Amino acid sequence: MQRVLITGAAKGIGRGVAEAFAAQGAKLVLMDVDAAGLEGAAAALAGKAAAVEICVGSVASLADCNRAAALAQSRFGGLDVLSHNAGIQTYGTVESTDEALWDRTLDVNLKGAFLVSKACMPMIRASRGNVVHISSVQGVASQAGVTAYSVSKHGLIGLVRSMAVDYAPYGVRVNGIAPGSVDTPLLRNAVDAAPDPAAVYAEIDGMHPLGRMAAPSEIASVVVFLASDNASFITGEVVRVDGGMRARLGGSPKTQ
Incomplete structure (x- = not known):
């Protein structure tokens, strides 16, 4: 029975990810800045996961991260898996991104990780987790106008x-996932603010050779796999789960 933060x-x-691990009967510590959302998630997972604890806090705060880790230690006796998904999407070039936005993006997306x-890590190392x-x-390439976000995600791959x-000698595996577009509230909030959301959704779908965005469950299934014994010889890898987005070059010149 895995213990997962x-x-x-x-x-x-x-x-x-929480739903996927709950389906396997894991013990969960759920962390987020959204207190109401956490309570709703915990209520939905009650009776599915072996146990659910919540910690309201920001990954950009070491004190909050330490509280979440301490909760896992006190309630479950340690951790087997850390699944880090918290992040924000921001926009701007080097010129249009002000220092505050740069700092906030890097604080949450990279420093938070x-x-x-x-x-x-002390608990993950102890459990060889x-x-x-x-x-x-956008950690392996970049669109236009997302300088701080792209930098934060490139840096996260370096951290992985x-x-x-560093931790392979302790039997710890560390991996990453590079999703394409995923149908999340984060993405929908950004698209719905556009002048023509339908056109933006159509463009996003068209960016992927599979012709659509991913569902969160499709990313979660890869997280669960990487944290399982079925991936026991995989570490330091960043798995693209992008519907073929990075497999296709831009443009289609007709030569025949």
Whole structure:
């Protein structure tokens, strides 16, 4: 029975991960800044997971991360898996991104991954467990106008690889996932604010050779796999779950 700490668990990918581990009867600590969302997630998972605890807090705060880790220690005696999904989407170029937005993006998306890993690693090391970080396809390439976000996700991939090397001698595996577009409240809030949301949704679907966005459950299933014994020889890897997005070059010149 795995003991799992899940960040960003109130909604989106994190909520999907919580549901996937609950279906396996895991013991869960759910962490998010959204108190009402956490309570709703915990209520929905009651009777499915072996146990559910919630910790309202930000991954950008070491004190909050330490509280979540302490909760796992006190309630479950440790941790086997850290599933880090918390993140924010921000927009701007080097010129249009102000210092406050840059700092907030890096604090949540990159520093937050470092802090929650730091807080949980003693227990993960003791259990010879697993860490799975959610990056993005924009951690391996970049769209226009997402400088801070893209940098944060590129940096997160570096964190995955360095942690994998550092903790392999302890039997700990550290991996990442680079999703394409995922149907989450984060994405829908951004698209619905556009002048023509339907056109934006059509463009997003068309970016993926499979012709659609992913569901959170499709990302969650890869998290569960990477944290399982079926992935026992995989570490330092970043798995693209992007519907073929990065497999296709832009443009289709007709030569025949």
